[in-house]
Amino acid sequence: MSCFLQCSLVLSFMYSGVLAAPSLFGGHAARASSSSCRCFPGDSCWPSNTEWSEFNTTLGGKLIATVPIGSVCHHDPFAAYDAEACSSLQAAWFNEDTHYGSSSSVMAPFFANQSCDPFLPDTSRCVIGTYIQYAVNASDATDYQKALEFGQLHNIRLVIRNTGHDYLGKSTGAGALGIWTHYMKNIDFLDYTSPNYAGKAIKLGAGVQGHEAYAAAKAEGLVVVGGNCPTVGIAGGYSQGGGTGPLGSRFGMAADQVLEWEVVTASGELLIATPSNNSDLYWALSGGGGGVYGVVVSMTSKAHADMPSSAANLTFTNNGVSQDAFWGAVSVFHETLPAIVDAGGVSVWGFTNASFSMTPTYGPNITASQMSNLLQPVIQKLNANNISFTYAVKSYSDFLSSYDDPTMNPFIATSAIQLGGRIIPRSLVESNNSALTSAFQKITALGGGFSGIAMSVGGSPANDNAVNPEWRTALFDAVIYTLFDYTSWEANLVSQDLITDVLIPELATLTPGGGSYLNEADFRTVDWKDAFYGSNYDALKSVKDKYDPEGVFYALTGVGSDAWVEEADGRLCKTS
Template sequence: MKTPSLILSILLLRLPALAYNVSHVSHVTLGNSKQRVGANQTRCRCFPGDDCWPRPEEWNELNRTLGGGLIKTIPIASVCHYNSFGIPYNAEACAELRSVWDYPGTHYVTSSSPMAPLFANMSCDPFTAPEAQCVIGSYVQYAVNASTADCFKATLDFAQRHNIRLVVRNTGHDYFGKSTGAGALAIWTHHMKGISIRDYESPTYTGKAMKLGAGVMNSEAQEVAHSHGLIVVGGDCQSVGLAGGYTQGGGHGPLASTFGLSADQVLEWEVITGTGEYVKATPTENEDLYWALSGGGGGTFGIVFSLSVKAYPDVKAAAANLTFSRLGVSSSAFDSALQAFLISLPNVTDSGVSCIWVLTDTSFTLSPASAPNMSSEELQALLNPTLESLSENGILYNYSIQGSPSYLESYKTMHPIYNITEANIGGRLIPRSLVSSNSSIRSLIDAMKFIVENGGEVSGVAVNVTRLPDVPNSVHPAWRSTLFSAVVATPYDPLDFEANVAGQGKITTMFIPKLVELTPDGAAYLNEADPNQPDFQQVFYGPNYERLLAIKHKYDPKGLLYGPTSVGSEVWQIEPDGRLCHTS
């Protein structure tokens, strides 16, 4: 993966100095609208330009309290625009930034840049013209480079005293805009990298465990686990933050069919609550908070300081990739092969295999099927029904399979390097019952064909997480009967924001309703779904919502922690200028 060295030398290395040079913001532009000044401060969070906005000396005092850890946002695309934040236009640096814009490492090393471009709102975009706007806009105004519980508490206290919107940011992986926000102050946990292996003993678990700081990424955790002859459940993406929204929202991945969701692995959380109190949450201590954090969504019940999860002995693993094209193939032949794959999924996932696949209007790709503790011959036998259907229908395909002596080696060899999602997305959990009969599977295929034939794509993560965890958690109960989590996408246009709004609207009004017809009382994975999902409380959280809301009120009684579609978010709304206000 290419490193944006020139950009980092121009921008990122300047941030510590800029953190000490805090200037007052007179107004912020979001899109083409100017913010209001003197808004109803009892209803809205204070916004840059309002009389209530902290004075420069107050920001500087916070910076001193934090030991220099306050960072004023300088959008990383400033080099692509004229007269932006005192940074001169630099065509060479801008071209390099564009070349690495879809790499996660471009964003997670910053304290402000989200990986879902829709929520950056083209505030300062590298692909727009040099004379186009470059403003803070929907980025956070400031971020606190957090490393201690005292940092968390000081930031919470400052946000409460000044009535400022507060967000929690780990790596910036986020399809809902929870880790950014206009006029917001972020607690940035990315540098909290502590990892330790523990011999854990409790009333509910005895065995090896891994303790992870709030900023540990999946790839980092897997490397340490491997060095100790262990594995831990993590995501498909290398750079996802394990202690953040990934595990707090459920967390599927290559090991899910073998061990369960990431939320099923949690032993304890270290948390700073919305009242600034440090607590541990385990199945026997603050057990309500433990239950809520383990599947009820990130950034709303408290700010996670660390996470401890079960660790398992390392195993051999096999993985396979498969691609076949629709081009030159009859619709009936292609559908027959797709049906064979879908029908085989219950047996495949019941055997401990997880599958990631993508369907477009031109092709089908399985990349990969991950089989922990399995030989390539055993995995091959599970995939043979699909391969035989391809041969019977005269469809040419590309296929590779490989066994590895360890899970990490298999992961590195057969998993693609995942970049940020340049797409507008929505999602739905597809139950196992939809492949139990010819009529239901036909309806499922017809719905997916409608999506891809109308400008969308469908991807799936197929897992078996039917086994309930040893300790109850707040994962949506629909997961326990799910065959795969479907994600529907339309392409993101870096030059036309209105086209992206239309693309997201197409997902909401056309594509997801096709899947809702098949699952009328169904659910969606709250980390990979439509940010405009109607009745998100039921779809994302199901029967757990009322209990989750009560726990939210207990541990964050003043509602400091907010994220779109998170528990309790319905009492807030984003105004046209970007500010966050109560609905009443």
């Protein structure tokens, strides 16, 4: 028996374990799928092992049956319990590459739903649960088309994933077939000409990650807009959801850079979408959310000339000083942000009610002297309040050197938090910063942490796109988080309720009618259509209906997702 078929038989047996799922999905007995629900493992409509094997043959062996990476930590049919391997996995669990090298693992632990948790006792369940059932390790558009054909033939839920960097559960799904784009790594540089742009461009395969694009661009004397985390994929939900990053104030959001998309639609048609060709699809993909209009094969975006850069870091705590002194310094820091972003800088920082860390403020085309001047008000405040701090400003010959400096852009653990977010308008900081500071004091006193990125992406991009209009008047994105507890599911439910019901409302009250960055938001946001998409939602829904009239593509809080609901066992069903 082949390894593939062995895995298939194990999966068919093991999926029943989802019936004992924690309360994210609850559980009920499997049943035959109705026409209103996607076919689910255990249903009579679910493909047989022979059909999966035949599908694998058509793909040239690119079908991967999911084996949870945590299986070495449990006594289960996937793999033998291995204490040494389990210990190594636990030690590496918070590294991005532990997850993006997998076709099924997710970095947001809430959406793994303890299906095969390496931190639970070895006697705990290890099931597929909320992980995808299979993945197509795609190499090109043909693989996409075959996956779409098989998925629709058998009425199977489809998921699009690259790295698993995803806080809203869009890169996983119970009973799903994943289209895994991770190894589509082609990078080409072009001299691009269009009515709105003439210059250097970069064409990225759907699996290219930020660090790969940055390095390739540097070799050409160029820079490209990508995320602050180097392992995030660029062409997927990152750019399709807007895309913040350290070059944002200099060039705009990632979606603002896009010149064209190469995309396979639900019907299997391969299209090129530009501002003048399939322009509605181009508009929607450029900021209107990933995973719902089609599967991107490649993205062509602007590439810009490299430049000397600076960067600065700053940390301080409340040791030996009053809370008023501590928060006074935090408040002054926020007052410096408009000048920083106006100069082309981008600041990344975080705080609790006891510590503050700016890691870093990027200064593309800003000298170290200019950077020091921009941050001088907060340094003066710290000295005036007798607050001890560490502070450094450095110069670099090029942008990537500042980005790659670990003293400026340190490692941040993944798979450690659950979060919500709110876009903070510039007007709030400039007119009512004291109220904002009070809100942050309340949030952190209740156990929430803060992480933010400040940048200026105002004005209209050369090519109209679907980026949430709230970004055009924003000063920063505020992310409020709590730490994930791997030992207590109940504690995580309490924390998620705290984010949804208490912490984010503190910011929403100050930003009525405002929005949230759809890539870093509370997945339970009640007014998600307005908060994530703003005035663009109805037009985006029209594009969705045109290119995916049967709702083949689903992503939680994605456009059109309210036509579907995940039932207690994770099964995806139509709402009417």
